[in-house]
Amino acid sequence: MTRLKADARHSVRFTLNGRPAEGEAEPRMLLSDFLRHQLGATGTHVGCEHGVCGACTIVVDGMLTRSCLTLAAQADGCDLKTVEGLAPSADRLGVLQQAFRRNHALQCGFCTAGILMSLDHYLAKNSAPTEAETRDLLSGHICRCTGYTPIIQAALEAAAKLASSKKETSDA
Amino acid sequence: MVQAAVQSANSVDQGDDRPWVGRSIERVEDAALLSGGGRFIDDLGVAPGTLHATILRSPHAHADILSIDIEAAKRLPGVTAVLTGEAVKAVTTTLVVGVKAPVECWPIAMDRVRYVGEPVAVVVATDRARAEDAAELINVEYRPRGAVVDPLGALVSGAPVLHDGFPGNLASERAFRYGDPEKAFADAPHRFSIDIRYPRNSCTPIETYGVVASHDAGEDAYEVLANFQGPFSIHTVIARALKVPGNRLRLRTPPDSGGSFGVKQGVFPYIVLIAAAARVTGRPVKWIEDRLEHLTASVSATNRATTLSAAVAADGKILALDWDQVEDCGAHLRAPEPATLYRMHGNMTGAYDIRHVKIRNRVVVTNKTPTGLNRGFGGPQVYFALERLVQRIAISLKLDPLDVIKRNLIDAGAFPYRTATGALLDSGNYQEAVARAAAQGRLAELKARRDEARAQGRLYGIGFTAVVEPSVSNMGYITTVLTAAERRKAGPKNGAQATATVGLDPVGSVTVHVASVPQGQGHRTVLSQVVADVFGLQPKDIRVNTEIDTAKDAWSIASGNYASRFAAAVAGTAKLAAERVAGRLARIAASQLNVEAADVVFARGFVASKHNPENRIAFSRVAALSHWSPGSLPDDAGQTIRETVFWTPPELTPPDEDDRINSSLCHGFIFDFCGVEIDRVTLETRIDRYVTMHDCGTILHPGMVNGQIRGGFAQALGAALYEEYAYAEDGSFLTGTLADYLLPTTTEVPEPEIFHMETPSPFTPLGAKGVGEGNCMSTPVCLANAVADALGVADITLPLVPARLAELVRGAEPPAPAGGATAAPAREGDRQLRGEGQASVKGAPEQVWAMLLDPNTLQSVIPGCQRVDKVTDTHFRADVTLGIGPVSGRYRADVELFDLDPPRAVTLRGGATGALGFGNAEGRITLAPDGNGGTKLTYNYDAAIGGKVASIGGRLLDGATRVIIGQFFTALARRAGGGGAEGGGLSLFALLAKVASLFGGRR
Ligand code: FES
């Protein structure tokens, strides 16, 4: 592993939502801060910076990751996905995002990015989750506004929609 | 289950002439928030050259500051300034205090700290990390004082006093009498009492505080961006503290705010602090609070000790109440406190018809974080006492608790009803609401479930609560803390000005601005519905702005988002503003359409004749005329470019001569009941069913109303079952992370069964009442009543954690058996860490002994040790860097050796201090030959810690202690092995430094 000098800035390169991204970071800089303040990808939020609230959750090399517990330098060369990469286009929301909007699954929206990332990642592999499984998955996220039920409802609705559209595609 | 619950939110119909208000349309706020496009304070760019602040905070609950050495910090590259209390004092003045007393309230400690987390210095640097580096280099010398954390303890004579201006820690005392309570108590056949300790907690928004401030020296004017939530009466407090007139404090809010629930009112002392830093440095300064700071030192709801007595008739009718409330506002009485105590003053009889009331209110200060706004604001504390007492009355008189509730409810024909203490309850039908809830929530079946569960030997209980939810606060209620004579002198305070502006631009599109500062409540969506209905447009045609800029917008002291005032006051005011514009547009259109103004309607994007809908003009055309041809408008129409309405309800009058106060404008009604089961083994509380019936007047957006109810319910469930801002007896704060201050997650929060009834308020433009806070008032006590019913116990204290229930059911836990290497708090809430263990090291006891006393060896084996200095043969000093969980920092340890018995035993005693905390420890190490040429070491220690390290909790300390001690012995053994004959020692000292620096022991 490369040794980094504590007081120097090092260049960090990775793929962010399918596009190359690059910036400089001291070894101690958190990935969450790097995304937000170096790259301007402020959709990822920090609520605790100690790994409990889940607001900062992103996907790194296909794994759900707390970006507040990851150093920017660790992400060098990785493939990152954040909330900014969820919508199919700038003026359209994805299926999961639409389900959130329909079900009032957010209020302040501060926790939402992390929850969306966990669900997006999970639903890609689990097409028919139960309510209990969904609650279990999301127990690593704190939302202070919604009381959670609308989030669960949105997740289940999105799962059903995604499954049926997948079916349509494969039928076609 | 979930499906049905959210269904109402999904029924969006299109293409008819039904009003938009009352429909659950999708929120205009959501697209950006769902795709990472939110604009929260830390997402917005700052001016080039903006500096970043970090705050050094007190590790002590109560101590004199003897000296602050900032030299090393100031020398660090990148550091622009270090502000201590003195520097802040030079450019500001004290924050006003809400009672008449000779006390000051600064946003930073002057010469004394009074709570853990109180700011001691502000470091300003080119970036946050550098500022934090510098903060670690500040050396503060404290002389600890005795601390007081319990509100009743604070009043005991001889208790440490926080402020000389509050003798005996009493900040305010008032007695009130309504009706003839003495006679009612004397005549009543029964008297029942209850003693309550309501704990400290907070609604803890997921976004923390943020402030960006700058100062224009030329004009001596401040510009501040902060995620403040109001009330904007606080603007006057900030401007005064910064020593500028209000027009030289421009306060703005960001477009989005990540939740508040009252809590972000508490950012205002930091606005003063960061603005002062901006003035001193001459540069913009930004500060974003971290979670540890937030939990430790942002703000908290009040904890309260209450004794409530009731005079009761044989049938359960309550004839009189006698309240004795001791409110704990923490270390400083910060604006608007003691408002938490007085917010409910008109509602001290709850939903009941009780004509005789006595109240004694005392406000005390203790060595804890100052309190402020928090969802429910005074309601949870009051209803916990009142509704627990109602249950006690029922049990004592062998009546059904629900019958006692029903016997006392205010009659449906009595509205508007003036309570004994002065509130004017606007409307309601409480009996009907209870009846509907019991039927729709299947109460009879729930009772059968309880019977069945109990027959099987399970612990099952049912709780009830009836609550009046006040909303739209009277800005004058807080003056009830003053006597009538003091109020006469100060001048009357009352009302609740709401403002709304509706503007039409040159192409006729509609903009709405309100000073409501939402934190996720969807105000923009609801306002678009309200205004669309007035203009016959669609919500998407209306653009709404809810940010506030005090330099340019219409606002008043009541502006902001608190006291559930949006639906009742703000949305109604927007309707009034839109109607005023519509009235003028109607006159203009009438002249163009050649009809009477009364014949004009706004529908489907047109302004048309009611009688002949074909006779019409596009709305946008009429709307634009004021811009393009003002000269050709009818004379009486006036302009239609922009209309601002200020609305304050006449019902909100100041307290009268007899201290009666209509503390709020609207009063919703909530009736809750629930069934809970408590696991006999784990004593975990599981909610089987929670039914909540709400009458919040006219519902503007069903999806959002249910969202408010669910959100409040989840927070109340946390307060009931998990959450407490815990303090040790010496004032150390024990719940500084979200792993210690436990918030409910998806697996703990069930879906409540929500039912509605709509009795419109006659006092608000839309008939709506507030709904956001009710469950924070009703749910904690409803769950407590159910748990009391399940366990058959008389007294219940929140939060209902299993350990507490275990004590209730089984008595106190016996101490754990001794033995093994353990390091654990002796009991819950105790910061004392005791432990013992053993280790084997190569080398004879003599060699090990020598190592232990050798600074070089020590330095190399103590984890994180930078240097060890030998002061005398038995006195060492060490610099150590240690990390525990998220908190790592540098400590200076001072260790002395006693009772030396070379090479067999030694006692070490010492202390350590650092930016992250302090501690003291004592340990004894014994060395004995292990029979193989090595040494067997046995050790025990006894330590206590304070400051930030304490706040992260014994949970981490336990493991960290073992890890660090393990590292020490491993290093020692390695050194002993590697050094061959030189042997390994165990650094006693290291051990001690370690233990002391981390866990330091008792003072
Ligand atoms: S910010 Fe990363 S888990 Fe809370």
Ligand code: FES
């Ligand atoms: S929507 Fe506000 S914290 Fe989840």
